[in-house]
Amino acid sequence: MDREQLCMLKELMALEFTVLEFHLYLDTHPTDQRALMEYNSFVQQLAVLKRQYQDRYGPLTWQEPSAYPWQWIDQPWPWEICYE
Amino acid sequence: MWIYEKKLQYPAKVGRANVQMAKYLITQYGGPDGELAASMRYLTQRYHMPTPQAKGILTDIGTEELAHLEIIATLVYKLMDRASLEEIKAAGLGAYYADHDRALYFVNGEGVPWTAAYIQSKGDPVADLHEDMAAEEKARATYEWLIDLSDDPDLNDTLKFLREREIVHFQRFGEALQIVQEYLDTKKYF
Ligand SMILES: [Fe+2]
Numbered sequence: 001m002d003r004e005q006l007c008m009l010k011e012l013m014a015l016e017f018t019v020l021e022f023h024l025y026l027d028t029h030p031t032d033q034r035a036l037m038e039y040n041s042f043v044q045q046l047a048v049l050k051r052q053y054q055d056r057y058g059p060l061t062w063q064e065p066s067a068y069p070w071q072w073i074d075q076p077w078p079w080e081i082c083y084e
Numbered sequence: 085m086w087i088y089e090k091k092l093q094y095p096a097k098v099g100r101a102n103v104q105m106a107k108y109l110i111t112q113y114g115g116p117d118g119e120l121a122a123s124m125r126y127l128t129q130r131y132h133m134p135t136p137q138a139k140g141i142l143t144d145i146g147t148e149e150l151a152h153l154e155i156i157a158t159l160v161y162k163l164m165d166r167a168s169l170e171e172i173k174a175a176g177l178g179a180y181y182a183d184h185d186r187a188l189y190f191v192n193g194e195g196v197p198w199t200a201a202y203i204q205s206k207g208d209p210v211a212d213l214h215e216d217m218a219a220e221e222k223a224r225a226t227y228e229w230l231i232d233l234s235d236d237p238d239l240n241d242t243l244k245f246l247r248e249r250e251i252v253h254f255q256r257f258g259e260a261l262q263i264v265q266e267y268l269d270t271k272k273y274f
Contacts, residue, residue, distance in 0.1 A: 028259035079158040083095030
């Protein structure tokens, strides 16, 4: 995986983690309107970044379109990536 | 249902192959306070939670623990993968090698296989949420001891991330417990 892709992947991981943190918080604070607004804004940013990443590097999850040949099995898998 | 995302939750970094550390770390894969136990515990307890907040948090934390299981697997895989047989024997993993080569298996650091006896599902939401809070503290402590055992800054960065997650999970379970207790109190009076 080249530097550029790894950089974008890490950015995506960080943003998705932010969304998860808000998600867990909202489970036990469902009426915190400010947190909910922030959550919705991060979700939107994540959707944009994920679209960009997948258009460039292929599907991250199922129900995504694929170029030929079937891209889902493209290497590297997450445990094979050198993140250092 | 569940859907796989072809990415890790956090970069699983390893500075160098280290079989000894793999032997210690595998307890977070298949040990009593590890990620498999955490995930299975929460995902099986959620069916008897009385409030939507508790159902939600057990589902979501149970799912996040699967992401942690994958991070631990990646770390063990990287620590073990390029190890020589000499290193494996020196680290006391000769018996593990005989059964599994360098493959991942659900055991604790002493080779004891994972068992459902590590977890409980009591049907009593107050009892279960207390168990979950204790489980998070035990997992946090395990990560602290693992960080003490490791001198690899890359590995420690990943372990510190996982340790912090246990602290957040403890907090969320505490909030869920309070909500459940309030709910049970109102049910008593009306
Ligand atoms: Fe946890």
